[in-house]
Amino acid sequence: MSGSNLKVGLVLAALLMLFFGTGIIANATPATQAGEYSSDDFTYESRCRQCHAIIYADWEGTMHFNAYLDPFYLEEVRIASEDTDGALDEFCSRCHTPIGVVSAEIPPIDGSGMSDIAKLGVQCDFCHVVSGSNGTGNAPFTVTPGDTKWGPFDDARGNYHESEYLELYTQSEYCGMCHQVINPVNGLVIDDTYSAWKESQYAEDEVVCQDCHMTEGITEFEANPGRAGSGAPKRDHISSHDIVGANTLIPPMFGADNVAEMAVERLQKATTMEVSAPDVAPTGDEVLIDVSITNSGAGHKIPTGVSEIREMWLELTVTDANGESIYNAGSLDADGNIIGANILYNNILADSEGDETKSFWLAESVLEDNRIGPKETVTEQHSFILPENVAYPLTVQSTLKYRSAPQDMIDHLLGEETDVPVVDMNEISMIIYDPSTPADERKQPEPDSTSTPGFGALTAAMVLGITMYILKRK
Template sequence: MRGTIVKGSLLFVTIVLLLSMTGIPAFAAEVTKFGELSSDEFTDADRCGQCHAIIYADWEGTMHFNAYLDPFYLEEVKVASEDTDGLVDEFCSRCHTPIGVTSGEIPPIDGSQMSEIAKHGVQCDFCHVVSGSNGTGNAPFIVTPGDTKWGPFDDSRSAFHGSEYLELYTRSEYCGMCHQVIHPVNGLVIDDTYSTWKESQYGDDNVACQDCHMTEGITEFEANPGRAGSGAPKRDHISSHDIVGGNAFIPPMFGADNVAEMAVERLQRAATVEVKTPEMAASGEEVIIEASITNSGAGHSIPTGVSEIRQIWVEMIVTDSEGNEIYTAGTLDEDGTIEGEKLIYNNVLGNSEGNATESFWLADRVLEDNRIGPKETVTEEHNFTVPDDVAYPLTVKATLNYRSAPQELIDKLMGEDTEVPVIAMNEISATIYDPATPPEERTTESTPGFGILATSMALVIMMYLFRR
């Protein structure tokens, strides 16, 4: 008997070793399924906040905090559920209310069976009881609620809970569980934030999501020394939990204007714009303006996430010296529709009839991918003819704009009183002169955008302080 057991285990060990050499996981870990847990096994974030006050304040009002109560999400999931006869109910809820799904409280999609704690979205005692995962995409998390909290420290001690180190927390694969969405029926990749990151230079250099989204660095890691909780030791780096993206639309509805401000700041660090114009142009002449946009700061495409809904575009306005508009593109009409549809940088998904749809649950193909990849530069062209009797010089102003969703979609879902904010990510202007202007009266340099302005302002302040 003993011999058989030993031989059996030897064979087993050999198989596991062989499998691990081929890279095939020996144990495809079982992800936590619908209804496997109960919501009373989770602890409310308020309790965690008693000792982790700064972390709690960071998280409060962010899109993780709002992931379920977000009214835009709630309206969309209602439509998705109706469109698919409830087929997507569990799928959508798994990322937006992971406690709701693992404790079997949702579906029903109307939320009628949900506990209070499940409504608090992606929260402390969900994220820190992730004890493993089965890869990335469609939320393959393994959660073990209870005394142990998993995290990035291997020497952490708390009077309230056990602590366990798990490397996953410091890696993009942690975020990639949810920030990679694949259509459950036809396999279409709907959100490719993780895979785009992985294939980029950032993935090669291992600049993780956490480096940009959980430090003040925004576009790179920046250490933030401090204490992770009351009575905790001082450490070289504590991660901030104000994990923001570009969403300045929803947080103010929860009173979190500070989160919206951080989102604006982040958007303004994501990209740069440049314009190339002729230095002078005579009446009747055709002018070509080239606007180039570079995704200089994001570790994934801009936009990313629900990029079939997000909109990035250039608003181009050329005026003469009396303020008359000579050329415009990408301006909003009174209904909030962007003029010149072709200039929108986002992802256009199509349904089985080949028609464009923002309802990604109905999509089975990509019709057009106009997003700007990490470190990529795209160039668009604008042209117009200089009118007669124009008052020189002409001012060219290009603004790179971001909007969380088309106004038409929000009007339909949330009523016409809800305005989606348009955020200027960057702007630049240039001047076009009358060919008759003598060269010494022309300033050819274009005005830099926010990023460069901030740097030059910092220099001016530093010079001022230095001279004092």
């Protein structure tokens, strides 16, 4: 499809989706259109911070905070704009800088027409002047800026502003407005976070997004007693506003190591893993190892989001008592490329020619969906011939790994000084003994929890590089 035809198609389809919605909900309201408001109609977060300091501290440094300033997003949307002759400018920006869209400060996509408040991404006042929705997917939100702020409490009273209860704030459909992305021309679902949840046992059990992503429980609801603001009544639960996902790449670039550490913790509680390997194996025999991975902690597929660039894979290594490598699958080479992994657990998209693409705006079909659904278990099988003269015992190390994007993609977009953190989501080790070893001497390691990598140790080169990048963008 040519750039001009794509632009016409996107505009017409996007208008239909914005006016009629992408999902049926009760009490739907027309989606707010570009230019309906001015950025002056919205309140800076510094004003909100005066009464909601704890909530502000939760939000600061998160991916919602950096939804627009995220340098990876800025480069991707720039390329998407060039590829589509600007057709995607408003489409992408509607979630990443919603104030910029409703105030018609986007386009141009380079941000030259944007106010400071529009660059604050998904900020306090925008979220709490959402007064309705026209469905889920592609951001069909209705906003009503002004003195009234909406939220999840039906008895809230404010001194600075009026407060109104809206049930939408307690439902996954609030999150689904942006965390469900559909190509408006061909209907291809690009991000299915909401619909994957909707089809899961979690939805049937009425476990909503907020129960996992706005509590202290990481992957399950855990009450967080407190006050929503100064002078507000103490409640049994106040939603945490860090709303952390799995991004460990971007937050440290803005000094938010704590957000990355929470993302690591979330990743490490998302799965359970079992390894089946023989206790003994003679040389010359084929050794079979099965590794089962269960998505036990996420109410959506893992990975999710722009899952065509996410990378989750299993690294399996076998070494002998002298440290010699017997088998290796899924390790990284010196350039950060994954070598010999059985499978990458991600979504593989194809363009109009049927070729794989990581540019979702060019995607027209799904080649493979290798992600793991909620409560789903997948099993990998690895095999090798045990060579002669190995030194027993053998150590089998199975590690489930994750990173936000391929290293070569980040090298291309942000420069080679930016290392993509790799998270060990889960790990299990086992021992294979010489067949002559008595059964009572064959001891298997006790399972232990995976340690959290230290994100405070990010290199000075990375910090300097991203600082220079942000200054250049400004």
